[in-house]
């Protein structure tokens with residue numbers, strides 16, 4: 001099981017993501033954003049949280065034009081798995097791999113706290129270790145986490161079971177309380193909350209761990 005974690009200038013959750021993936025059994029390679037190719041036979045690409053390129057223009061907009069992101073888009077188009085967390089989710093919408101956009105939080109403030117989520121789809125490769133409707137606590141840390149998409153897209157996401165997680169108490173104004181969405185084939189997940197920050201008791205919580213073990217189990221079963 002091979003994973004690549006992409007490192008952009010300003011990433012700050014890349015090592016945490018690598019630690020969580022390694023704990024679940026992945027062999028992880030860190031890949032610099034200027035590289036043009038992913039390691040051979042990579043199963044999963046992780047786009048980490050942080051402040052890539054200082055959040056200039058829009059969060060994730062410059063990172064989405066990095067050389068490596070073309071390779072990540074090709075990987076996804078071939079049916080590869082991609083996990084984008086927080087800034088990684090913003091990069092996924094900016095690169096067109098996921099629909100919608102992450103706008104400024106409703107109160108225009110940076111929010112950094114643990115929030116309750118509801119697992120809306122427990123059948124994806126990312127979430128099969130959870131139960132449907134399970135309540136979990138995961139930290140958020142963002143100023144642009146307000147998920148927005150047009151009405152048709154929101155209806156499609158809900159109808160196709162592509163809303164992976166919702167907020168139990170909406171902290172940022174996201175449409176339909178959306179905290180994480182899946183691609184049409186279920187192999188790309190973008191989420192604003194940080195499961196890698198809740199994957200070890202020493203971090204104050206373990207509700208994020210099942211996301212990494214779900215993935216590991218999915219690859220083991222494949």
Ligand SMILES: NC(=O)CC[C@H](N)C(=O)O
Nearest residue numbers: 049050086087142143144
């Ligand atoms: N923790 C993060 O990845 C933050 C993402 C982005 N810089 C924001 O604040 O919205």
